[in-house]
Amino acid sequence: MLFLKKLAELWEPIGSIENNKVQCKVCSHYCIISPGKRGFCNSRENIDGKLYTLNYGSCISHGSTDPIEKKPLYHFYPGSNAFSIATVGCSFRCKHCQNWNIGPSAYPDKDGIVAKIFKKDENYAQPFKLTQMMPDEVVTRAKKANCKSIAYTYNEPTIWFEFIKDTALKAKEKDIKNILVTNGYSSRESNEEYIKFIDAANIDFKAFNDSFYDKIVGVPSMQPVLDTSEFMKKKGVHVEITNLIIPKENDDLHEIRSMVKWIIKHLGADTPLHFSAYHPSYRLKNPRTPPKILKDAWKLAKEEGLQYVFMGNFLSDEGGSTVCPQCNTNIIERIGYHTINRNLTIENKCGQCGFKIPIIGKFSQEKRSFLF
Ligand code: SF4
CATH class of the missing domain: 3.20.20.70 (Aldolase class I)
Structure with a gap:
């Protein structure tokens, strides 16, 4: 069984107990979110005074x-x-996003099962099912x-x-x-x-x-x-x-x-x-x-x-x-x-002069199905 709506980490209640507001601390927006509302990213929602991530595993x-x-x-x-x-x-x-249909214009539905597109972008893309x-x-x-x-x-x-x-x-x-x-x-x-x-x-x-x-x-x-x-x-x-x-x-x-x-x-x-x-x-x-x-x-x-x-x-x-x-x-x-x-030694040094090249891990030649 999948649990897509999951209690979030890195948040805390903010303000009075009655207003049930929370503050998300995952990114530098530090959104303050009222009950029933989502943060700027549209993927984290305040449900009854607790913050949930809506796209866990989506x-x-x-x-x-x-x-x-x-x-x-x-x-x-x-x-x-x-x-x-x-x-x-x-x-x-x-404004120049090259992946706008999964980025700024997209958000998960309430169950994290379908990705929806903001209304103003409806001409460009339809909702699609998430895996x-x-x-x-x-x-x-x-x-x-x-x-x-x-x-x-x-x-x-x-x-x-x-x-x-x-x-x-x-x-x-x-x-x-x-x-x-x-x-x-x-x-x-x-x-x-x-x-x-x-x-x-x-x-x-x-x-x-x-x-x-x-x-x-x-x-x-x-x-x-x-x-x-x-x-x-x-x-x-x-x-x-x-x-x-x-x-x-x-x-x-x-x-x-x-x-x-x-x-x-x-x-x-x-x-x-x-x-x-x-x-x-x-x-x-x-x-x-x-x-x-x-x-x-x-x-x-x-x-x-x-x-x-x-x-x-x-x-x-x-x-x-x-x-x-x-x-x-x-x-x-x-x-x-x-x-x-061309010239990288197994110690990640220049094969000609021995200068240490700051490469992490070893070079490998994995199969690629395309060049560009
Ligand atoms: S944009 Fe999303 S991740 Fe960032 S603080 Fe707001 S709710 Fe949290």
């Missing part, structure tokens, strides 16, 4: 096997596969698919806190790693928990200013994202950063330089940074990112001293490989999701 599918480079994580078990699962809902309202999987099944499927890790991805995973925690702890017992692909808006309280069972995170820097977050993302400040990145890195989680560059919105090179400097100072010069190309999606219709902007950002980041900078979402001969910062040898070459070990 997944968009039975999961899929993805190259870990698709997350993107380039320096965490390179060449391996990640078993990817997702639910519906999000803590952001990005029920409990943590044991996720781990069994990941093992059977020979995946080194489970990735909580596609929609914002933080709002699925309880299910991720239960699944990740079971995965750890089977020596399967756990990955968050996240907007970083998780709270200090949930981050204190995540560091106990999350091994790696790709954190999305949507821009490097609060006004973009306010206007495009729907939250007042990016400070919680910076705090999450710094905290996870300090606590030993492998962190990589993604930055999607949108023409006319966040493509100012001065701002990108400030972001790169922040990463070097707070996360370290060996932190992988992925610049990614935007294409029009959902409610934002700006033109695609010209390759020149991406390349300028890539060059700038390397000039500033960031050692592992990549470009994604467009075809290019450069910006996909891990190159030795000391002798410039090509260490790992990537063509789409095809990953080739």
Whole structure:
């Protein structure tokens, strides 16, 4: 029997006993929720003065096997596969969301069985049935698919806190790693928990200013994202950063330089940074990112001293490989999701000069059914 509506963690009653209000502490919205209402993410509801998560075990599918480079994580078990699962809902309202029909526009019905779409988006998508999987099944499927890790991805995973925690702890017992692909808006309280069972995170820097977050993302400040990145890195989680560059919105090179400097100072010069190309999606219709902007950002980041900078979402001969910062040898070459070990030793050193490359886990050459 499935128990999809589950008493949540990380909340407390707030105000008077009579008003039955609760405060959720899973993400940095810190929603105060009245009885019968849901939080900003629409997946957690106050029922008679207690907070419930509505999508425990409610997944968009039975999961899929993805190259870990698709997350993107380039320096965490390179060449391996990640078993990817997702639910519906999000803590952001990005106008350019590329997964809007499972993210900002979607929410679980009262039983967590059907995903509904907000009324104003009815023209775009119909409600759809969610797939029920409990943590044991996720781990069994990941093992059977020979995946080194489970990735909580596609929609914002933080709002699925309880299910991720239960699944990740079971995965750890089977020596399967756990990955968050996240907007970083998780709270200090949930981050204190995540560091106990999350091994790696790709954190999305949507821009490097609060006004973009306010206007495009729907939250007042990016400070919680910076705090999450710094905290996870300090606590030993492998962190990589993604930055999607949108023409006319966040493509100012001065701002990108400030972001790169922040990463070097707070996360370290060996932190992988992925610049990614935007294409029009959902409610934002700006033109695609010209390759020149991406390349300028890539060059700038390397000039500033960031050692592992990549470009994604467009075809290019450069910006996909891990190159030795000391002798410039090509260490790992990537063509789409095809990953080739050119010069990485079994100790994760440069095969030419012996420089230690900060890669977690061993390189493997798992079968991939597609290159891009
Ligand atoms: S997870 Fe975040 S958005 Fe959802 S109810 Fe909790 S504080 Fe609000």
